[in-house]
Amino acid sequence: MRNEFSWSVRVYYEDTDAGGIVFYANYLKFFERARTECLRALGINQLQMTEKYRTIFVVKATSVEYHAPARLDDELRVTVLVKEKSRASITFLQEAWCVDRLLSRAEVKVCCVDLDAWKAVAIPPEVLKLVTMFSLEAG
Amino acid sequence: MRNEFSWSVRVYYEDTDAGGIVFYANYLKFFERARTECLRALGINQLQMTEKYRTIFVVKATSVEYHAPARLDDELRVTVLVKEKSRASITFLQEAWCVDRLLSRAEVKVCCVDLDAWKAVAIPPEVLKLVTMFSLEAG
Amino acid sequence: MRNEFSWSVRVYYEDTDAGGIVFYANYLKFFERARTECLRALGINQLQMTEKYRTIFVVKATSVEYHAPARLDDELRVTVLVKEKSRASITFLQEAWCVDRLLSRAEVKVCCVDLDAWKAVAIPPEVLKLVTMFSLEAG
Amino acid sequence: MRNEFSWSVRVYYEDTDAGGIVFYANYLKFFERARTECLRALGINQLQMTEKYRTIFVVKATSVEYHAPARLDDELRVTVLVKEKSRASITFLQEAWCVDRLLSRAEVKVCCVDLDAWKAVAIPPEVLKLVTMFSLEAG
Numbered sequence: 001m002r003n004e005f006s007w008s009v010r011v012y013y014e015d016t017d018a019g020g021i022v023f024y025a026n027y028l029k030f031f032e033r034a035r036t037e038c039l040r041a042l043g044i045n046q047l048q049m050t051e052k053y054r055t056i057f058v059v060k061a062t063s064v065e066y067h068a069p070a071r072l073d074d075e076l077r078v079t080v081l082v083k084e085k086s087r088a089s090i091t092f093l094q095e096a097w098c099v100d101r102l103l104s105r106a107e108v109k110v111c112c113v114d115l116d117a118w119k120a121v122a123i124p125p126e127v128l129k130l131v132t133m134f135s136l137e138a139g
Numbered sequence: 140m141r142n143e144f145s146w147s148v149r150v151y152y153e154d155t156d157a158g159g160i161v162f163y164a165n166y167l168k169f170f171e172r173a174r175t176e177c178l179r180a181l182g183i184n185q186l187q188m189t190e191k192y193r194t195i196f197v198v199k200a201t202s203v204e205y206h207a208p209a210r211l212d213d214e215l216r217v218t219v220l221v222k223e224k225s226r227a228s229i230t231f232l233q234e235a236w237c238v239d240r241l242l243s244r245a246e247v248k249v250c251c252v253d254l255d256a257w258k259a260v261a262i263p264p265e266v267l268k269l270v271t272m273f274s275l276e277a278g
Numbered sequence: 279m280r281n282e283f284s285w286s287v288r289v290y291y292e293d294t295d296a297g298g299i300v301f302y303a304n305y306l307k308f309f310e311r312a313r314t315e316c317l318r319a320l321g322i323n324q325l326q327m328t329e330k331y332r333t334i335f336v337v338k339a340t341s342v343e344y345h346a347p348a349r350l351d352d353e354l355r356v357t358v359l360v361k362e363k364s365r366a367s368i369t370f371l372q373e374a375w376c377v378d379r380l381l382s383r384a385e386v387k388v389c390c391v392d393l394d395a396w397k398a399v400a401i402p403p404e405v406l407k408l409v410t411m412f413s414l415e416a417g
Numbered sequence: 418m419r420n421e422f423s424w425s426v427r428v429y430y431e432d433t434d435a436g437g438i439v440f441y442a443n444y445l446k447f448f449e450r451a452r453t454e455c456l457r458a459l460g461i462n463q464l465q466m467t468e469k470y471r472t473i474f475v476v477k478a479t480s481v482e483y484h485a486p487a488r489l490d491d492e493l494r495v496t497v498l499v500k501e502k503s504r505a506s507i508t509f510l511q512e513a514w515c516v517d518r519l520l521s522r523a524e525v526k527v528c529c530v531d532l533d534a535w536k537a538v539a540i541p542p543e544v545l546k547l548v549t550m551f552s553l554e555a556g
Contacts, residue, residue, distance in 0.1 A: 203339065
C-alpha cells in the first residue's frame with residue numbers, strides 16, 4: 001500500500017491544445033498544484049516558509065511519461081509521493097489518473113535554495129513531515 | 140495613414156485550445172509582446188527602466204474584440220498604436236491580423252506605478268518617444 | 279441582492295509573473311473556470327452540449343478592469359452573473375475577490391456558434407436556465 | 418562539431434513567475450517552438466503533414482534538467498538535435514542557452530501517431546530529412 005497524497009484537477013479549455021487533448025507541458029502545472037496542496041494539507045504555506053527561512057524550492061529536474069491523453073472536462077486525480085530525499089532536495093513520484101486510466105507519470109526533483117545566496121541549503125524541518133507521511137518507504 | 144509599430148507572432152500548439160484555434164486569452168500575450176518590442180525598437184529596456192526610475196508598467200484595463208480565429212502555424216501581424224496618454228497612463232490601440240484578415244482588436248491601458256509606494260507616477264521621459272512616434276495623432 | 283454563482287480559485291506559481299502578482303491575462307482563465315463550473319452546477323456539460331446540438335460557445339469580447347493584484351497562495355472568489363442575453367449570445371458580469379477586496383471586474387460576451395457553418399445560432403434551451411437563475415434581473 | 422538547429426526565443430512577462438525567473442514548465446514550450454521551426458526550415462509544415470498522411474506527432478516523454486534561471490528580456494538560443502530515431506519515434510536532445518550559459522537541457526521523445534486509429538505509425542519520409550541534417554551522428 002502506498003500512502004500517497006492526491007489532489008483533484010479539472011481540465012478546462014485553457015489546458016487543452018488544438019490536438020483536442022491536454023497540452024503535455026500543462027501536466028507540470030497539475031503536478032505542482034498537487035505538491036503545493038500536499039504541503040498545505042500538512043499546514044505548510046510556502047510563502048511563510050520563504051519569509052521564515054529565506055529559502056525557496058526550485059525545480060531542478062523533471063521527467064514525464066505520457067501514457068494516455070486527458071480531454072476537456074475530465075477530472076484528474078494527481079498523486080504525490082516522496083521517492084528520494086537528501087539534505088537539500090526531494091524527488092517526488094507523481095501520477096495523473098482519469099478514473100482508472102494512468103495518463104502520465106513523472107519524477108520531479110526540487111531543491112531548497114537560499115534566496116540571497118541562491119545556493120542549496122537544508123530543507124526546513126517542517127517540510128520533512130512530508131517525507132515521513134507520503135513516501136515510498138512510509139507506505 | 141497610421142504610423143503604427145508592428146510585430147510578427149507565430150502560432151504554436153501552446154497557443155491553441157481544443158476548439159482548434161488560438162485560445163482567446165492568449166491574444167493578450169501577443170499584444171504585450173508587441174508593446175515590449177515596440178519599446179525595445181525605441182531603445183527602451185523595461186528592466187533598466189525599472190532600475191533607473193523604480194517604476195513599473197501595470198496593466199489597468201483591457202478590452203478585446205474577437206473577429207476571426209487564428210489557427211496553428213498562422214503568422215500574425217500585431218500592431219501597436221498610442222490612442223491616449225495622460226501623466227501616468229497610456230492607452231494602446233492594438234490589432235492582430237493574419238494576412239489581410241483582422242482577427243482581434245484591443246484597447247490596453249497601462250499605468251506607470253512606483254515600485255515602493257505602488258502608486259501612479261509620471262511616465263519616464265524616454266517612454267514618451269512612444270507617444271510621439273506611434274500615436275493616432277502623429278500619423 | 280444579487281443571485282450570483284461563485285467559484286473558488288487558488289493562485290499557484292503558474293499564475294504569477296515576475297512582478298510577483300497574478301499575470302493579468304490569467305484572470306480570463308479564472309473567469310472561464312467559474313463560467314464552466316456554473317454550467318456544471320446546473321447539470322450542463324459543454325462537451326455533451328456540443329455533441330447534442332453541434333454548437334459551441336465562442337468568446338466574442340472581453341473587457342477587464344484590474345483594481346488590485348492577487349498573489350501566490352491567495353484564494354480568490356470568482357463570481358458569475360448574466361448581464362444581458364440575446365438569441366445567440368450572453369454577456370456575463372464577473373468579478374474576482376480576495377476576501378473583501380475586489381481584484382478585477384469583467385464583462386465577457388460569448389456567442390453560440392454552429393460547429394459546421396461557424397455561424398451564430400440560438401442558445402440551447404438548457405443553457406437558458408443560467409439566465410433565469412444567475413442574472414441581474416433575477417436577483 | 419554538432420550540426421544542430423537553433424532558434425531564438427525572447428523572454429516576456431508571460432513566461433516568468435513570482436520567483437522572478439522563467440517558469441520551468443515554459444521551457445517545454447520553448448523547446449517545441451524550436452522543433453517546429455526546425456521542421457519549417459526544412460520546408461515542412463505540420464498541418465499539411467497531418468492532412469497528407471493523417472498523422473500527428475505526439476510527445477511521449479520529456480526529461481528536463483534546469484541548470485540556471487532565465488529572466489525577463491533575456492534572449493535565449495534554443496537548440497534542436499536528433500539523438501535517436503526509430504520507425505515511429507524521434508528523440509530530440511535540446512538545450513536552452515543565454516549567451517554562453519547553459520540554462521536547461523532536455524530530451525523530448527515524440528511519436529508519430531495515426532489520427533484515426535491513434536496508433537504509432539511510420540514517420541513521414543519528408544521528416545527523415547531532419548534526422549540526416551540535425552543529428553548527433555551527422556555532425
